Amino acid sequence: MTPPSPADQAADYLRTRAPFRPPVGIVLGSGLGGYAEQPPARVSFPYRNIPGFPPCSVEGHAGRLVFRDQFGTGVVLMQGRLHRYEGHSWETISRPIRILARLGVTTLILTCAAGGLGDTTPGDLLLIEDHLNLMGDNPLIGWTEGVPSGASRFLEMGEAYDRDLLSLAERVGRESALTLRRGVLAGMTGPSFETPAEAAMLHRLGAHAANMSVVPEVLVARACGLRVLGVAVITNRAGTRVHQTTAHQEVLARAEQSLPSVARLLDGLLAQLKLTR
Secondary structure, eight states: OOOOOHHHHHHHHHHTTSSSOOSEEEEEOTTOGGGGGSSSOOEEEEGGGSTTOOOOOSTTOOOEEEEEEETTEEEEEEEOOOOGGGTOOHHHHHHHHHHHHHTTOOEEEEEEEEEEOTTOOTTOEEEEEEEEEOSSOOTTTTOOTTOOTTOOSSOOOTTSSOHHHHHHHHHHHHHTTOOEEEEEEEEOOOSSOOOHHHHHHHHHTTOSEEESSHHHHHHHHHHTTOEEEEEEEEEEETTSOOOTTTHHHHHHHHHHHHHHHHHHHHHHHHHHHHHHO
């Protein structure tokens, strides 16, 4: 008998302890984990206590899975994610998304900090409408475990970011007096930031921001059949000089400054998702 995979172990553990099966999952990126600390009441599980769930080590990523019922919508929030630059395999990086799918998530909202390109400036909220996978690999290569029955090996990506969710986010933004823009995200491995020449190249390729985490999560989420919405907080200008020892702290600080706006957007989305389910 084949032993359960790490993703199955984690999902089995959480199914017996979580208060509900959540239809909505939210991944909170650098500096945005505070959203999970806000009311209503919640049940949380440190990643390190969940069998098969990989821990995270980057500052600004608390490493907890939080369940809460908000506006009548069951939601599970990831306080922190894993990155290729930490030395993790693609399987490990993508495992949390596969676990969320096993728990019943059908709509996934990915938030992140990102470096701005072109006229995208710090403080902007970017709705991701497409991406460039420049990470040099694909987490779907060789992956068969957990693929939905009957799914094709060749994943169609013409609508990687759900159009209805994008339109809903824009409507919530207007109703909440938030300034949102759409754009393309360039996926980079990091951990080095972009050089001026790299930033100029990315902009010429059509990217509005660069980030080190979202792209592989989107690929795996779409392979699992999830609807995806991506929201990037622009925290810095890609390709500009940063202080070597405080660059990440500056990114965290800028993201935390944007947290009230991100919270308004997420609250509005959850309220609307309840109405449309």
